[in-house]
Amino acid sequence: MTPLPCPWCGQPPSLRESWWTFGYECIPCGVRRGDESTPEDALRVWNTRTPPPTKSAQELYVQRYREVYGTQPDITEQTHDDATWDRMRLHLDKVEDDRESELARVYREFTSLYQEATGHPWQGVGYGTHQNVSSWQDLINNVRPKAEQRRAYKAFITRAKEINGAAPPWPWDSKSTLEWIAETNLLVQP
Numbered sequence: 001m002t003p004l005p006c007p008w009c010g011q012p013p014s015l016r017e018s019w020w021t022f023g024y025e026c027i028p029c030g031v032r033r034g035d036e037s038t039p040e041d042a043l044r045v046w047n048t049r050t051p052p053p054t055k056s057a058q059e060l061y062v063q064r065y066r067e068v069y070g071t072q073p074d075i076t077e078q079t080h081d082d083a084t085w086d087r088m089r090l091h092l093d094k095v096e097d098d099r100e101s102e103l104a105r106v107y108r109e110f111t112s113l114y115q116e117a118t119g120h121p122w123q124g125v126g127y128g129t130h131q132n133v134s135s136w137q138d139l140i141n142n143v144r145p146k147a148e149q150r151r152a153y154k155a156f157i158t159r160a161k162e163i164n165g166a167a168p169p170w171p172w173d174s175k176s177t178l179e180w181i182a183e184t185n186l187l188v189q190p
Contacts, residue, residue, distance in 0.1 A: 001043060001047070003015075003024055003043055003046050003047060004046065004047050006026035006028075006029060006031055007031070007090055008026065008029045008031050008087070008090060009026060009028055009029045011026055011027075011028050011029070013025055013026045013031075013046060014026075014027055015039055015042065015043075016032070018035075018104075019108055020037065021034075021035045021036060021037065021104060022034065022035075022036050022037070022038060022039045022041070022042035023035055023036060023042045023045070023046070024042055024043065024045075024046035030094070031090075031093075031094055031097075032094070032097050032098070032101065033045050033046045033093075033097060034046055035100055035101060035104045056082070056085075057082035057083075057085035057086050057089070058075070058080070058085050060085070060086075060089055061073075061075075061085045061086075061088050061089040061092075062075065064089045064092045064093070065092060067092075067096075068092045068095055068096050099133075102133050103133055103136070106133050106136040106137055106140065107136055109136075109140055110122070110136050110139050110140050110143065113140060113143050113144055113147045114143050114147075116147040116150060116151065117143045117144075117146035117147040117149075117150055118146070119150070145177065148177045149172070149173065149175075149176065149177040149180065150172055151177075152177045152178075152180035152181050152184070153172040153175075153180050154172075155180070155181075155184050156180045156181075156183050156184040156187075159184050159187050160187060163187050164187075
């Protein structure tokens with residue numbers, strides 16, 4: 001199966017891979033769809049098109065606006081043709097895709113920092129109850145100091161092994177990040 005042309009400009013899309021997710025993107029106009037685990041799933045998402053409207057283009061736009069923003073748009077003074085309403089609705093899909101991409105990015109950042117801070121991988125399932133970027137950012141801010149502390153400890157251990165051939169048996173959480181950096185800087189070649 002081949003990808004359908006971009007719904008905005010009609011150009012062929014490109015498969016993009018980001019860490020462990022796949023999606024399709026139209027380079028000329030920037031439309032992106034999918035943060036899927038396989039290229040096949042990304043193709044299915046890209047090729048999924050809104051069925052022909054049974055409602056007016058304006059009604060579909062209003063419905064999609066409510067889904068994305070959770071509020072009613074103010075369109076009292078707006079009069080557009082159907083093609084313009086459709087383009088506006090497709091733009092809302094792009095807004096939501098961008099939001100999903102940002103959510104995936106902060107989720108990956110959190111899982112990486114979590115593993116660095118704890119020494120084992122994140123055991124959570126997907127996004128869980130954290131469905132917005134700010135809640136993941138709060139978790140990142142909570143785990144980042146421990147990750148930095150552990151990183152400084154590893155630098156100290158590596159340097160101690162280089163200089164002394166062995167590392168002192170201090171636990172990683174016995175000193176703060178700045179104390180580990182200071183300890184590392186105190187190590188000198190014999």
